[in-house]
Structures are given as C-alpha cells and as structure tokens.
Amino acid sequence: MLVAWKYKFRNSFIDTFDPRARWIVSFLVLASVLNFWDFRFIIFFFALSMLQVKLTKLTWEETKRAWTFIIVLVVFIVGINAFVFGRGGPALLGDIEPHVFWERVILLPFGWSWTLNLTAEKTAFAITQIVRMLTVASLFFIIPWTMDPSLYGVTFGGMGLPYRFAFAMDLAFRFVPTLARDFQVTLDAQKARGFEIERLDGGVVATIRKVAPLLVPVVMNAIIAGEDIVNAMDLRCFGLKERTWIGKLTYQTRDYVLIAFGITLLVVSLVLNHVFGLGEFWVPQWLIDLAG
Amino acid sequence: MTDTQPAISIRDLTFTYRIREEPAIHNINLELHPGELMLMVGASGSGKSTIMRAINGLIPRTYRGTMEGSINLFGKDVNEHSMAELSQTVGTLLQDPERQIVTSKVLNEVAFGLENLALPREEILQRVDETLGYLNIMKLRERETFRLSGGEKQIVGVAGVLAMRPRILLLDEPLASLDPASAHESLRIFRELANQGIAVLLVEHRVDDALAIDPDTVVYLENGRIVYSGSPDGLMQTADFHRVKLPASVVMQRAKAEPEPVYKPAVGQVGHLGEELVRFQNVGFRYSNDTSTILHDINFSVRQGDIIALLGPNGAGKTTLVKHVLGLLKPTSGEVRLEGVASKDSTVATAAKTVGYVFQNPSQMLFAPSVQEELAYGPTNLRHDKATMEKNIRWALETIHMSEYRDSPPLALSYGQQKRVSIASILAMRSRILMMDEPTAGQDYWNYRSFMDGILQMPGFDAVLFITHDLDLALTYATRILLLSNGRLAADGPTADVLQDEELLRSCRVLPTSLLRLNLQHLPTTGRFMRAEQLAHAVPNP
Numbered sequence: 001m002l003v004a005w006k007y008k009f010r011n012s013f014i015d016t017f018d019p020r021a022r023w024i025v026s027f028l029v030l031a032s033v034l035n036f037w038d039f040r041f042i043i044f045f046f047a048l049s050m051l052q053v054k055l056t057k058l059t060w061e062e063t064k065r066a067w068t069f070i071i072v073l074v075v076f077i078v079g080i081n082a083f084v085f086g087r088g089g090p091a092l093l094g095d096i097e098p099h100v101f102w103e104r105v106i107l108l109p110f111g112w113s114w115t116l117n118l119t120a121e122k123t124a125f126a127i128t129q130i131v132r133m134l135t136v137a138s139l140f141f142i143i144p145w146t147m148d149p150s151l152y153g154v155t156f157g158g159m160g161l162p163y164r165f166a167f168a169m170d171l172a173f174r175f176v177p178t179l180a181r182d183f184q185v186t187l188d189a190q191k192a193r194g195f196e197i198e199r200l201d202g203g204v205v206a207t208i209r210k211v212a213p214l215l216v217p218v219v220m221n222a223i224i225a226g227e228d229i230v231n232a233m234d235l236r237c238f239g240l241k242e243r244t245w246i247g248k249l250t251y252q253t254r255d256y257v258l259i260a261f262g263i264t265l266l267v268v269s270l271v272l273n274h275v276f277g278l279g280e281f282w283v284p285q286w287l288i289d290l291a292g
Numbered sequence: 293m294t295d296t297q298p299a300i301s302i303r304d305l306t307f308t309y310r311i312r313e314e315p316a317i318h319n320i321n322l323e324l325h326p327g328e329l330m331l332m333v334g335a336s337g338s339g340k341s342t343i344m345r346a347i348n349g350l351i352p353r354t355y356r357g358t359m360e361g362s363i364n365l366f367g368k369d370v371n372e373h374s375m376a377e378l379s380q381t382v383g384t385l386l387q388d389p390e391r392q393i394v395t396s397k398v399l400n401e402v403a404f405g406l407e408n409l410a411l412p413r414e415e416i417l418q419r420v421d422e423t424l425g426y427l428n429i430m431k432l433r434e435r436e437t438f439r440l441s442g443g444e445k446q447i448v449g450v451a452g453v454l455a456m457r458p459r460i461l462l463l464d465e466p467l468a469s470l471d472p473a474s475a476h477e478s479l480r481i482f483r484e485l486a487n488q489g490i491a492v493l494l495v496e497h498r499v500d501d502a503l504a505i506d507p508d509t510v511v512y513l514e515n516g517r518i519v520y521s522g523s524p525d526g527l528m529q530t531a532d533f534h535r536v537k538l539p540a541s542v543v544m545q546r547a548k549a550e551p552e553p554v555y556k557p558a559v560g561q562v563g564h565l566g567e568e569l570v571r572f573q574n575v576g577f578r579y580s581n582d583t584s585t586i587l588h589d590i591n592f593s594v595r596q597g598d599i600i601a602l603l604g605p606n607g608a609g610k611t612t613l614v615k616h617v618l619g620l621l622k623p624t625s626g627e628v629r630l631e632g633v634a635s636k637d638s639t640v641a642t643a644a645k646t647v648g649y650v651f652q653n654p655s656q657m658l659f660a661p662s663v664q665e666e667l668a669y670g671p672t673n674l675r676h677d678k679a680t681m682e683k684n685i686r687w688a689l690e691t692i693h694m695s696e697y698r699d700s701p702p703l704a705l706s707y708g709q710q711k712r713v714s715i716a717s718i719l720a721m722r723s724r725i726l727m728m729d730e731p732t733a734g735q736d737y738w739n740y741r742s743f744m745d746g747i748l749q750m751p752g753f754d755a756v757l758f759i760t761h762d763l764d765l766a767l768t769y770a771t772r773i774l775l776l777s778n779g780r781l782a783a784d785g786p787t788a789d790v791l792q793d794e795e796l797l798r799s800c801r802v803l804p805t806s807l808l809r810l811n812l813q814h815l816p817t818t819g820r821f822m823r824a825e826q827l828a829h830a831v832p833n834p
Contacts, residue, residue: 001391001392001393001394001437001438001445002394002396002438004396004436004438149396149397150397150399150400152396170395170396171394174396182656185651185653185656186656186657188615188620188651189651189656189657191640191641191644192618192620192640192644192648192651192718193644193657193669193673193717193721194641194670194673194674195641195673196639196641213657213659213660213669215659216658216703217655217657217658217659220655220658220659220703221655221656224655228386228391229394230354231354231386231391232386232391232394233394233408234350234353234354234375234379235348235350235379235384235386236379236404236408236452236456237375237376237380237408237456238404238408239408240375240376240408240409241408241410242410243407243408243410244406244407244410244412244413244416245407245413246399246400246403246407246413246416246417246420247400248413
C-alpha cells in the first residue's frame with residue numbers, strides 16, 4: 001500500500017486557502033517567472049516564493065533534507081553546467097561578446113582542441129539560473145508538507161481534470177514517499193547480506209552490477225504494488241462512471257483574491273516582457289569591468 | 293435455510309490460466325447459501341485463490357485463460373452481471389490488507405467503492421458512518437491509513453467492502469498477517485456477518501483457528517480438486533494432518549497410528565547456555581525527536597544455545613528490536629552489544645558476518661537471475677571461498693526443499709517459494725546467529741514445519757531468534773520466549789514458564805491455542821512442550 005508524506009495541519013496562513021487556488025496561483029507564478037532572464041526581476045519572484053515558505057510555518061528541521069537535496073541539485077548540476085558550458089539557458093549567450101576572466105585550451109586526440117573559459121556572462125547566467133530554479137522549486141516543494149493527501153484527488157478533480165487523471169495524481173503523489181520507504185527497506189535487507197554502499201567503486205558497468213540488488217527489488221515491488229492497486233480498485237468499481245468525491249472544497253473570497261493576484265502578476269509580466277521588452281538577460285556592468 | 297436460492301452455485305468448473313498448461317482447478321462443484329459460512333481449506337497451489345477470482349470476476353477480466361463450467365450468483369450467470377452489479381453483489385477482502393487499501397485516509401477508504409458508484413455525497417457519508425459504527429471503529433475515521441496497525445488495516449479493509457453492502461463476502465486468508473487476538477476478533481465479525489444473512493466464503497489454512505467460529509460447511513482442496521466437502525467433523529478424519537493444521541487433540545488421536553516423529557535440535561539444550569552473544573542494555577529507541585518512543589528500556593541477552601521466539605501484538609516493536617542486533621537501527625538510549633562490541637562502534641557489514649537476518653517480505657531482497665546466484669550473493673560479499681560457498685548453498689537448498697529450482701529465476705517463483713529462497717539466501721551465509729522475521733508467513737503448514745525442522749536440526753548455529761504470531765510455532769521450537777508489548781519487554785523466560793501465564797499472554801494479545809492447552813494438560817507427564825504428533829506417543833493411553 002502507499003504511504004503518505006509528512007503532512008500535518010499547522011493552522012498557518014497558507015492553510016486557510018483552498019488547495020485548488022494554491023495550485024492555480026503556483027502555476028501562474030511559474031508562468032510569470034519564465035518571462036524573465038533579468039536577475040533584478042527574478043529576485044522579486046524569489047522573495048515571493050520565500051514569503052510563501054515562511055507563511056506555511058514549516059520549520060527548518062522538517063525540511064532541511066529536502067532543501068539540501070534541491071540546493072545541491074540546482075547548484076551543482078544547473079550551476080556548474082551553466083558556469084562552465086553556458087548551456088541550458090537563452091541562446092543569446094552565444095551571441096554576446098564574452099568578457100573573459102580565465103581561459104585554457106585543452107588538447108584532445110586527433111588534433112581537436114576544446115577551449116574552457118570563465119566569462120562575466122557565464123557567471124551572471126549561472127547565478128541567474130540558480131536563483132530562477134530555486135524560485136520554481138520552492139514554489140512547489142512545500143506541497144507534500146502542507147496539502148492534505150486525502151484531498152489530492154478532489155483537488156485535481158475540482159480543477160476540471162478527468163476523474164481518472166485526478167485519482168492517478170493522488171496515487172502518483174503518494175508513490176514517491178512509498179518508493180523512498182521501499183528503497184530503505186531493501187537497502188537494509190541487502191546490508192544484512194553484507195552489501196556495502198561504500199564499496200561502490202570501479203567502472204560504470206561494475207557500479208551498475210553492484211546496485212542491481214537495490215534497484216531490482218524496488219522496481220519489481222513497484223510493479224507488483226501497481227497490480228495490487230489496480231485489482232483492489234477494480235473490485236470496488238473504479239472507472240465505471242464519473243465518480244463522487246466525498247472531500248468537499250469551496251472557494252472563499254480570499255481564494256478569489258489570491259487567484260486574481262496570480263493573474264495580475266502574469267499579465268504584468270507578459271506586458272513588461274513582450275510590450276516593453278524588459279527582463280532580457282542582464283550582466284551587471286561591474287562584473288564586465290572586473291573581467292576587463 | 294437451504295431451500296433459498298443459493299448465493300453461489302458452481303457447476304463443473306475447470307480453469308486454465310493462459311500462461312499455464314495444466315488447469316489450476318478441475319471440476320469444482322459447490323453451493324453456498326445466504327447466511328452460511330463456508331471454510332475453504334488447502335495447501336498453497338490447491339486452487340483456492342483461483343476459485344475466488346472466478347467468483348469475483350477478476351477471472352476473466354484481469355486473469356485470462358480458458359474456463360469450462362458455470363458460476364451462478366443468486367441464479368444469474370456471473371458473466372451476465374455487469375461489473376457494477378458484480379462488485380455490489382460480491383465483496384472481496386484480499387489476502388493482505390496492505391494490498392486492499394488504496395486511499396490515504398480511513399474515511400476515504402471506506403467511501404471509495406461508493407464514490408465509484410457515484411452515489412450522492414450525503415448518502416456515502418451516512419453509509420460510511422453506519423459501517424464504521426457497526427464494526428465499532430468510528431475512532432479510526434480520520435486516521436491516515438498507513439499509520440494503522442495490521443489489525444486495524446484489516447478491519448478498515450472489511451469496512452471498505454461492507455459499505456458497498458455485498459450479499460456475498462469472499463475472504464482470502466484474512467488472518468495471515470494478524471496477531472492472534474486481532475485474528476480472533478476478525479473471525480468473530482465474519483461469523484456475525486454470516487448470521488446477518490451474508491454468504492461468507494472464508495479461505496484459510498489456519499483451520500484450527502477458523503473452526504472456532506463454527507463454519508457451516510468445509511471444503512478441502514488438493515491440487516485443484518475438491519477432496520472433501522461437508523461438515524467440519526468429517527474434515528477432521530479426511531484432511532491430511534501433515535498438510536493442514538487441525539486441532540491438536542485430533543492430530544494427537546490420529547498420530548497414534550504413525551511412528552513417533554524424530555526431532556533433535558542441534559542448537560543448544562535448555563540449561564546449558566554458553567557465552568553471551570548479544571546484549572541489550574537499557575535500550576530505548578525512537579525514529580526522531582518528534583515521534584513517539586518505540587522501544588522502552590529493553591534489557592536481555594542472547595546466549596549460545598538459545599532458540600528464542602519473539603512474540604507480541606502487531607506494532608509492538610518486534611522488528612525494530614531485531615534490527616538493533618544487526619545495527620540497522622542504533623539505540624537512542626542505552627546500548628546493544630554484539631559479541632562484546634557496541635553497535636555504535638561497528639558497521640552493519642561487520643555484524644552481518646555474525647548475524648543472519650531474514651526480512652519479512654522476500655520481494656524486498658530477491659534480485660538475481662537465478663536461485664543459485666541469489667544464494668551466492670551474501671557469501672560472496674562475506675568473501676567465502678568457492679568450495680565452502682558451494683557446500684553451504686547446496687545445504688541451504690536442501691533445507692528448504694528447493695534443490696530442483698537452483699537455476700530458476702527467484703522472481704518467477706510463488707510467494708511461498710520466494711520466502712523460502714530468502715531464508716536460504718541467509719542460511720547460505722552460515723552466520724552464528726540466525727534471526728527470522730515471520731518465517732512462516734505465506735507458507736503452508738507442511739512446508740514451514742519441515743524447513744524449521746531442517747534449520748534447527750542442522751549443526752552450526754549458536755543461537756536462533758524468530759519473530760512470530762504463531763504461538764504453536766513458538767511452543768514447538770523455542771526454548772525461550774520474549775514477549776514484547778507496547779515497546780516493553782513484558783516477559784522473558786523458558787517457554788513453558790512464560791506460556792503458562794494465560795493472563796499475561798492475553799494482555800499481549802496472544803491467545804492460548806488447542807496445542808498449548810493440550811501441552812499444559814500433559815506437562816506433568818511430559819516435562820516439556822512438544823508437537824501434537826509427539827504428544828501422541830509421549831502420553832500413555834488413558
């Protein structure tokens with residue numbers, strides 16, 4: 001069976017909103033952020049996203065593992081990728097005349113060479129990209145702790161999604177922590193058979209061979225669990241017709257205000273970007289000066 | 293009662309799964325009337341689940357194959373029922389409540405089927421509350437399903453089925469994962485439901501327990517065929533008591549005609565305990581600061597020669613306790629020492645050289661393409677040499693009666709066989725201490741008794757500890773009982789001493805069985821606990 005996230009009711013400001021309104025506004029903010037590559041605009045959205053986290057009354061203790069994971073992921077993968085290669089962002093980076101801090105040419109076999117450099121533009125891009133990703137991640141990552149899992153289905157159903165899809169979302173959300181739990185159990189079971197995660201050395205093939213005892217049972221269990229759920233649902237008539245949701249959600253005035261705020265934000269963003277041409281990639285002058 | 297229209301009427305039913313060549317069931321004929329409770333008994337692979345699937349429509353909708361014969365529910369062919377009709381007529385409780393529950397909250401779980409039938413919201417809530425009230429579990433209404441204990445999950449599963457007001461109830465080994473008291477409570481409810489007019493088909497191999505609720509008829513299956521059908525009394529003389537667990541007094545009577553079974557454990561003898569292997573000193577444990585304490589002030593030691601059964605209700609902390617021995621969990625307070633070394637100063641990999649631990653669910657550890665490779669995994673990690681490894685693998689396979697499956701992929705085996713492979717994969721490591729979590733879950737009676745005999749008669753283990761809900765398993769094999777309740781050690785002592793205290797047992801949700809009563813009755817003569825087949829020869833005829 002599926003386990004749930006560590007949700008609890010915290011009586012916070014955010015708890016007073018309808019979960020549908022929260023999803024809608026989160027997506028509106030996401031769509032707004034995507035208009036901007038200018039760090040000065042993105043920092044505003046970052047502040048907005050952090051304000052939401054603050055208002056959930058989540059503690060650092062509860063979320064530090066998730067934060068660490070996100071920060072490591074964003075900084076190392078997105079950050080370094082952007083910093084070194086200048087990839088994963090607007091194509092315009094290629095057109096800007098780079099201001100170089102440091103450069104080295106690496107000689108490869110067959111007479112090829114590869115120029116590795118750090119420029120003012122890449123630095124600005126990396127920082128912008130990191131903050132942009134953290135903004136988007138923190139918009140959504142609070143959901144597991146702050147939305148009642150028993151309302152997942154009716155939330156998506158209530159936003160007009162077909163009931164099959166809405167219930168699938170309900171299951172999918174709970175599938176993630178279930179996978180984490182199963183992985184831990186399998187890790188323990190294999191440790192009891194002398195498996196040491198510290199001994200994962202050697203080449204790619206050797207490493208894959210060594211993690212097979214972890215991955216195979218977890219994947220197989222997920223497949224079996226899926227079949228169980230399908231049987232259990234079939235036996236109780238799921239999928240015959242449009243279903244009733246016993247969870248009940250009602251929009252309050254505050255929910256309309258929140259959604260109106262989200263729409264305004266998106267409209268303003270679109271206007272700034274498409275009408276006034278604001279929000280394009282920006283490199284601070286002092287950084288260019290620094291590169292000389 | 294029998295003049296009413298039968299709820300279930302099966303005529304000459306034969307079914308072959310598409311992926312198999314042999315039929316899973318042959319020529320099945322049975323009839324069940326409203327208000328009757330039928331007990332269906334048989335070893336695994338006898339065709340019990342197939343019959344259930346044919347009744348509830350999973351065959352042919354989910355499981356395909358060729359079917360001959362007919363099934364009528366209240367006079368109407370099962371294939372003529374629409375799925376909505378069928379699932380309101382037949383309620384099915386799956387074997388494992390873990391597999392039954394699909395939603396995150398009890399309220400939603402009980403409402404699930406009714407929501408799918410698109411009943412109005414108010415009616416659903418009313419029916420849910422009626423059902424919860426009827427089963428006396430209103431207090432669970434707002435709880436999260438994954439936090440329920442095994443017994444609570446079971447009863448919530450029942451509620452989810454009953455809310456749809458089925459006229460037929462199919463129960464597939466509903467007692468498998470329950471502690472004795474929860475099992476007894478569930479059985480009582482099933483009887484009550486039959487008395488209210490529902491036709492109940494109960495598949496269970498814990499016959500001894502199931503007979504306590506007076507089934508109206510019993511069907512006994514072997515290899516897909518009905519061998520016996522009739523009153524419970526007749527079953528006592530027909531069923532093979534080596535394969536199906538019958539009441540102890542019956543076994544004792546019938547076993548007199550056979551030679552006395554030989555069982556000589558190789559692991560230690562009472563009163564001759566050797567060195568201390570494991571020591572728990574004031575151990576307390578909780579997962580994190582904001583969760584409740586799971587273990588409180590646990591003190592005991594395991595010595596060379598101990599065969600320990602760890603008993604206690606669902607959720608008492610038994611698995612948590614055992615994980616400490618291997619260092620998979622470290623105590624929050626106090627310390628656990630393995631061969632004198634505190635677990636905080638050691639690693640799991642080091643502990644694994646001394647302690648073999650079989651996890652409860654085999655599917656959480658099996659991964660290899662063949663049974664042989666599965667069994668070689670642990671010994672390879674421990675760097676055993678080739679010759680030793682080969683010898684131990686062969687012994688492990690013989691012990692679990694699966695030598696012929698050496699090259700089969702473990703993942704394609706049945707659950708019972710997988711469980712045995714998981715046990716063998718630890719046996720092949722030849723640890724000094726063997727620990728098993730619910731070794732008999734999902735196993736037939738004959739299989740588990742024979743591998744327990746095999747393991748305990750094999751020299752090499754210094755101590756064995758197993759977690760179980762099966763009191764008879766404990767009294768047959770263990771020399772010492774640890775009784776855990778609410779994270780505290782409620783008792784620790786020789787088997788006969790601890791199991792004599794009925795009040796203590798009941799307070800830990802363990803119920804005396806017919807075998808225990810029989811043993812207690814003859815204890816002055818026998819001087820120790822033994823299985824019913826041995827009692828038959830140890831006690832002189834009156």
